[in-house]
Amino acid sequence: MIKVIAVKNAEELAQKAYEKIVSVMESKNEVTLGLATGGSPLGIYALMRENKPATSHVTTINLDEYIGLEPTHDQSYRYFMNDQLFNHLPFKATYVPDGIAADLQKACGDYEAIIAANPVDLQLLGIGENGHIAFNEPGTSFDSPTQVTGLTESTINANSRYFEKKEDVPTSAITMGIGSIMKAKEILLIASGEKKAEAIKQMLEGNVTEACPATALQHHANVTVIADEAALSLCQDKKEAQAV
Ligand SMILES: O=P(O)(O)OC[C@H]1O[C@](O)(CO)[C@@H](O)[C@@H]1O
Numbered sequence: 001m002i003k004v005i006a007v008k009n010a011e012e013l014a015q016k017a018y019e020k021i022v023s024v025m026e027s028k029n030e031v032t033l034g035l036a037t038g039g040s041p042l043g044i045y046a047l048m049r050e051n052k053p054a055t056s057h058v059t060t061i062n063l064d065e066y067i068g069l070e071p072t073h074d075q076s077y078r079y080f081m082n083d084q085l086f087n088h089l090p091f092k093a094t095y096v097p098d099g100i101a102a103d104l105q106k107a108c109g110d111y112e113a114i115i116a117a118n119p120v121d122l123q124l125l126g127i128g129e130n131g132h133i134a135f136n137e138p139g140t141s142f143d144s145p146t147q148v149t150g151l152t153e154s155t156i157n158a159n160s161r162y163f164e165k166k167e168d169v170p171t172s173a174i175t176m177g178i179g180s181i182m183k184a185k186e187i188l189l190i191a192s193g194e195k196k197a198e199a200i201k202q203m204l205e206g207n208v209t210e211a212c213p214a215t216a217l218q219h220h221a222n223v224t225v226i227a228d229e230a231a232l233s234l235c236q237d238k239k240e241a242q243a244v
Pocket residue numbers: 036037038039040041064125126127128129133134135155159
């Protein structure tokens with residue numbers, strides 16, 4: 001069952017998601033948060049920097065990292081997380097996949113061990129225009145563990161806005177698999193803007209299919225989607241969703 005919370009805009013989305021994350025962080029003495037990069041969570045991280053909730057009992061595990069970018073590269077996801085969050089708040093431990101590991105297969109296995117040792121209480125997710133979650137592109141097996149993956153043209157195009165030119169966007173990444181993501185006790189997916197409308201419609205109303213990775217979430221017991229009006233604009237049930 002996917003619960004939908006409809007909000008007006010990206011600002012309201014960030015506030016609602018922030019409140020959810022804080023409630024999970026306050027619920028226990030030891031908490032693991034699964035974190036995401038990209039444009040979607042920026043408002044949430046800004047609220048965390050501003051309000052400085054207690055985080056020293058919180059371990060974070062990020063979804064993915066580009067292959068070949070040093071942690072100091074300003075487009076690496078390690079850099080993004082340091083810049084947005086980890087340099088501002090004291091976490092217990094922060095994990096991001098190692099995109100420059102000499103042995104990438106071993107790095108994937110090591111990451112799965114980290115997830116197993118720190119079961120994720122709440123996984124924050126964005127969604128790609130093609131329905132990807134983390135860097136799990138259409139066609140990825142729903143059982144997949146952390147793995148090395150190629151990026152589709154759609155994702156490279158979408159992410160090229162952060163790079164000087166499209167050719168600079170890495171073409172592969174290390175990503176938690178759909179199987180790894182589904183182990184989280186609870187999942188919070190956020191989506192804002194018209195560009196996400198088709199993917200949100202598929203995820204909420206489409207058949208469960210590997211052609212749209214986010215549809216795997218229909219099989220998870222505890223998923224909340226916070227989406228704005230534009231992202232929900234193609235959904236049949238949006239009136240119902242807005243009433244939640
Ligand atoms: O939030 P954005 O920038 O639209 O990206 C959506 C998703 O795509 C990714 O950036 C990967 O392409 C994810 O990290 C993110 O959740």
